[in-house]
Amino acid sequence: MRRILPLWLLIMLLLPVTDARAQQTIAERLGYPRDAKLLIVHADDLGMAHSVNAATIKAFESGLVNSGSIMVPCPWLSEIAAYARTNPQADLGLHLTLTSEWTSFRWGPVMPKDRVSSLLDKDGYLYLTETEAAAHADPKEVELEITAQIERARALGIQPTHLDSHMGTLYQNKALFEVFLRVARKQKLPVRVAKTWFARTDFLPSALNADDVYIDRILDIDPTVAANDWAKFYSDTIKTLEPGVTEVVVHLAYDDAEMRGATFNHPNWGAAWRQRDFEFFTSDAFRKLLQENQIKLITWRELGKLIK
Amino acid sequence: MRRILPLWLLIMLLLPVTDARAQQTIAERLGYPRDAKLLIVHADDLGMAHSVNAATIKAFESGLVNSGSIMVPCPWLSEIAAYARTNPQADLGLHLTLTSEWTSFRWGPVMPKDRVSSLLDKDGYLYLTETEAAAHADPKEVELEITAQIERARALGIQPTHLDSHMGTLYQNKALFEVFLRVARKQKLPVRVAKTWFARTDFLPSALNADDVYIDRILDIDPTVAANDWAKFYSDTIKTLEPGVTEVVVHLAYDDAEMRGATFNHPNWGAAWRQRDFEFFTSDAFRKLLQENQIKLITWRELGKLIK
Numbered sequence: 001m002r003r004i005l006p007l008w009l010l011i012m013l014l015l016p017v018t019d020a021r022a023q024q025t026i027a028e029r030l031g032y033p034r035d036a037k038l039l040i041v042h043a044d045d046l047g048m049a050h051s052v053n054a055a056t057i058k059a060f061e062s063g064l065v066n067s068g069s070i071m072v073p074c075p076w077l078s079e080i081a082a083y084a085r086t087n088p089q090a091d092l093g094l095h096l097t098l099t100s101e102w103t104s105f106r107w108g109p110v111m112p113k114d115r116v117s118s119l120l121d122k123d124g125y126l127y128l129t130e131t132e133a134a135a136h137a138d139p140k141e142v143e144l145e146i147t148a149q150i151e152r153a154r155a156l157g158i159q160p161t162h163l164d165s166h167m168g169t170l171y172q173n174k175a176l177f178e179v180f181l182r183v184a185r186k187q188k189l190p191v192r193v194a195k196t197w198f199a200r201t202d203f204l205p206s207a208l209n210a211d212d213v214y215i216d217r218i219l220d221i222d223p224t225v226a227a228n229d230w231a232k233f234y235s236d237t238i239k240t241l242e243p244g245v246t247e248v249v250v251h252l253a254y255d256d257a258e259m260r261g262a263t264f265n266h267p268n269w270g271a272a273w274r275q276r277d278f279e280f281f282t283s284d285a286f287r288k289l290l291q292e293n294q295i296k297l298i299t300w301r302e303l304g305k306l307i308k
Numbered sequence: 309m310r311r312i313l314p315l316w317l318l319i320m321l322l323l324p325v326t327d328a329r330a331q332q333t334i335a336e337r338l339g340y341p342r343d344a345k346l347l348i349v350h351a352d353d354l355g356m357a358h359s360v361n362a363a364t365i366k367a368f369e370s371g372l373v374n375s376g377s378i379m380v381p382c383p384w385l386s387e388i389a390a391y392a393r394t395n396p397q398a399d400l401g402l403h404l405t406l407t408s409e410w411t412s413f414r415w416g417p418v419m420p421k422d423r424v425s426s427l428l429d430k431d432g433y434l435y436l437t438e439t440e441a442a443a444h445a446d447p448k449e450v451e452l453e454i455t456a457q458i459e460r461a462r463a464l465g466i467q468p469t470h471l472d473s474h475m476g477t478l479y480q481n482k483a484l485f486e487v488f489l490r491v492a493r494k495q496k497l498p499v500r501v502a503k504t505w506f507a508r509t510d511f512l513p514s515a516l517n518a519d520d521v522y523i524d525r526i527l528d529i530d531p532t533v534a535a536n537d538w539a540k541f542y543s544d545t546i547k548t549l550e551p552g553v554t555e556v557v558v559h560l561a562y563d564d565a566e567m568r569g570a571t572f573n574h575p576n577w578g579a580a581w582r583q584r585d586f587e588f589f590t591s592d593a594f595r596k597l598l599q600e601n602q603i604k605l606i607t608w609r610e611l612g613k614l615i616k
Contacts, residue, residue: 050565075382076413104386112420257358257564258359261362
């Protein structure tokens with residue numbers, strides 16, 4: 001005769017486990033102490049331009065920038081795909097792209113244009129801004145396009161460790177975020193989400209569940225910081241870093257002719273801006289700050305291993 | 309009573325006109341003496357890269373490079389389209405594009421990909437070489453794509469004065485050339501064709517008729533010329549220029565990080581090559597050679613006016 005545990009006992013036995021899981025921080029789930037300061041130094045926009053690829057690869061070599069994400073629709077994808085194939089250990093994700101924001105230099109979708117027409121402006125490119133993109137995007141076409149971006153990346157030999165969203169288009173409304181999350185779960189990849197966003201974006205906590213992997217906070221430069229105060233801003237950020245998993249999002253490139261040509265009318269995230277990011281995050285000062293503040297660099301690859 | 313000329317008289321009266329037209333050189337049709345030396349200094353590949361746009365615009369300002377053509381599928385189209393809109397006098401044509409030849413830096417078609425699949429390689433870009441492109445291209449899809457390129461250019465405010473073919477793909481076989489010619493005639497635009505090509509490409513003379521406008525010869529650098537002999541090669545070419553209409557085809561860009569990144573594994577038409585072209589064709593030496601050899605610069609715009 002088979003013995004079956006009474007339901008009340010089963011519940012009693014399982015409850016502590018569930019509770020412990022729910023109460024575990026993401027740092028603890030990764031196997032670190034609760035008070036560990038864990039940092040991902042993440043470079044966005046790979047594939048966009050040669051200058052971005054070259055500066056980011058150089059920064060990866062410093063070991064101080066340890067993660068990045070790739071824009072599949074962009075013209076320099078092949079260059080970074082070649083890097084990904086020869087550096088399979090690199091922590092490279094996909095920077096899913098639904099905007100084409102520079103006025104002199106544009107790109108379109110991966111899908112055939114007539115199948116994602118809600119994503120395209122009158123010139124046949126992706127929209128210039130995340131607001132326009134989100135206002136026009138049919139979620140079904142978004143799902144087709146971001147899936148096509150992931151498939152093209154894989155076909156080129158990129159094994160993405162995580163997904164995020166260029167200019168945050170996929171966080172602009174609930175319908176887009178749900179598409180993003182559905183695709184990410186299908187791919188078993190973590191998405192860029194921080195607990196600190198829950199307060200300002202009400203649909204985030206309800207869309208996520210206990211199996212999703214997200215981090216504690218995401219930091220980036222405040223665009224009002226003057227160029228001369230750049231290093232001080234980042235140093236203060238590192239010195240006051242709270243325990244848990246933080247991602248600092250940076251945009252690396254050289255202040256060269258190509259980047260100036262692309263960003264000539266947009267100093268924010270422009271050529272000089274990206275050169276400043278490159279200089280700080282490859283500097284000995286940054287390396288020293290990490291050591292002095294007992295900050296450990298981790299990657300999205302580690303986070304992805306928590307996904308079942 | 310209406311008088312009608314007898315048919316034999318009509319034929320006799322018209323014959324000399326037809327004969328004279330057939331015997332007129334292209335220089336004469338343009339209103340120049342038969343022995344005039346007329347030259348178009350033509351920069352290819354506009355729109356391909358910022359470096360190409362910047363160097364070519366600089367060369368236009370010298371007045372010594374006086375014509376160019378634009379690659380519509382390329383990422384920097386918007387930048388050169390803005391130049392075309394603010395410089396409507398510029399002699400800008402379209403460099404119809406069916407190849408994407410750099411391995412680190414790629415582009416796709418203007419048409420939705422599923423409607424021109426015969427033009428695409430396994431990665432979804434235009435083929436790397438003109439040979440592969442011509443071998444796979446369905447002429448009907450070529451017609452759709454080059455028409456779409458012309459329409460996109462016009463939509464962006466470019467008023468093309470002529471058409472040519474990137475890497476000569478549209479001259480690879482009779483079927484492709486016939487598509488090219490049909491589209492050009494519909495658009496009432498001259499195409500890059502030289503009488504000196506008739507011997508080596510047998511389908512050219514039979515495809516053309518007396519109403520088509522083509523020039524006497526097209527010159528470009530011999531890739532075996534050593535870098536140090538570049539200026540001498542071009543100087544000798546100018547000094548020995550024959551009467552009639554000649555186009556010298558050049559490829560301008562700066563030898564900078566972007567061009568080196570694109571052309572790193574392909575020195576022919578590479579970054580240093582393009583910088584050498586830029587230096588010679590914007591030099592005082594070239595200006596002096598034009599004067600000393602009584603060479604007059606003309607444009608495709610003038611040639612286009614001959615089309616009825």
